[in-house]
Amino acid sequence: MLSKLLSNSIVKGGVSPVFDLPSDYGLPYEEVTFNAKDGVQLSGWLIKGNTDKVIIQSHYGVQSSRSGYTPEGKGMMKMWKEDIAFLKHVKHLHSKGYSVLMYDFRNHGNSDEGTSPWVTWGPEERKDVIAAVEFITQHEDYNNAQIGLLSICMGAASSTYAFGDGVKEFDNIKAMVAIQPLRYLDFIKALGLDNFIGKGVTKLNNERTGIAMDEVSFMPNVKDITVPTLLVQNQNDEYLNKQSIDEYFDALTVEKKMIWLDLDKKRAAGYDYLTKHPEELLFWFDQYLK
Template sequence: MTEVPTNEAPRLSDDQIMGVLQQIADRFSQPQRSPVLHTPAEQNLDYEDVTFPSLDGVPLEGWFIPAAGSNKLIIANHPMGFSRSGIPTQFEPWHSGWVSSGNGFEVNFIPDYKILHDAGYNVLTYDLRNHGLSGAANGGIVSSGIFEARDVVGSLQYVRNRDETRDMTIGLFSRCLGCNSTFFAMTRFPEVFNEVRCLVAPQPVTTQTILAHRLARAGVPANRIEDLEQRIVLGTGIRFAQTDPKEWAKHVRIPTFLYQVHDDVLTQPSDVQTMFDNIPIAEKQLQWIYGTTARFDGYLEFQRRPQPMLEWFEKYMA
């Protein structure tokens, strides 16, 4: 059963509750696209604008950042509501949607790519469907990994068919929705990952867990989660039980490093802990981030303290 933290949110009328439920359902089902505000040029990185198809043909837009003389490649997948360059949460409408949970600050992913490049990795990063500059698909909805898994597969097919990358050693850096999508791709298309060496996975999350916490912070009674699910089903056709990365984690077969803000007010430690426990191999690690309750600090952890993740990549991609 999903645990919900207590909070001191104001008591809401039924009409106000209905409005909050619809707002959360709308923002979750079809989040505002984040623009691609930054480029690798800001970190003096050479890069190529690339486009390639998802498994089902959706056009995906991305960057290929070469590392001269390297035969190692990291494919980076972004969180829900972000683009490959991050999320401009210092601006509206993103600020209003995140500031109440302490996440009203920008996340810029370009420094991540600089760190990976300087460590000797080529990088492919791209916008998932219905995000950034990639194509619209499936009615514009975000599916918590079900449809987005096809994008993960498409990125692997792309690098295996591109002349200069086809023989490279591959690792994955899959954040949040990117991790959920990777887990589901491993569940549905396990053969695609046969030659992938490892996965670094910040902050995967179960849909019901994060939405239950968002309701609690908005002052909505916990029993209204069923009303919220019904609204999401009407918008997407997808129920919470269909999007459970804890179950998908049972299909992970490559060395996996998970990390998560332990006291993230939008989730709970047991969510990621269960995913970790369910990964059925010995080559796995879970690292907690302490000293913050802001989820976005987890997305910035790599650029602040990258050594544990770089050591994981080095260990399994050497």
């Protein structure tokens, strides 16, 4: 029973509502849908700014949707005490002329269930990043636009996997901001589960997803990233393995910068900081999307 409950908190989708609208922030937008290569339909918003530069946001996993995070309906295990509304930093981007594609990963928000109902922390979700890039690249209004990737946690993992699966061939992608990429094994170890319970949870997760989650990692694909990358991490994140973040940064072969944030001892503090101080992190796009 305990293994199932813990597994649900790690790989069960469907707990991440879309809880606001761009119109709440005075942002012009349209509802969009597009399909991943395996036929899964993804749902999103296209926030309309200039047509020459587009940011594609990929959110973090399980607890999040394109909207961000809301504690409503999360029971006693809340990762943050209040809403983390991603439209706040998107409004900042829009004010600087960017269009923004905000979409829900499969098994999240208003997107369809994937070919598997379980969240895989990147291996399956990489297809959604690829689909988002293709959607903008083929869009009649944005097919000449430069693209920046705003990739948050599982979004960063998925984007990294995607670079190893063909995204590096898209020369319209000009930069990436990767916020707090997290390896599955680092998360499991940080939970502090005893060896027996930890192995039981991972065994169930592997069975559910059909992926050896304790063996696969996005780290081998970091070398495939072809665009200038800003890496952001809260140094007080309770799930942080600093060695892994250092390894990610060291493996980047492109122009790069590391920002360590000194925030609350909560992983979600890094996401909250993005919404409240976007100018301190999203300046990276201004340097490379002209």
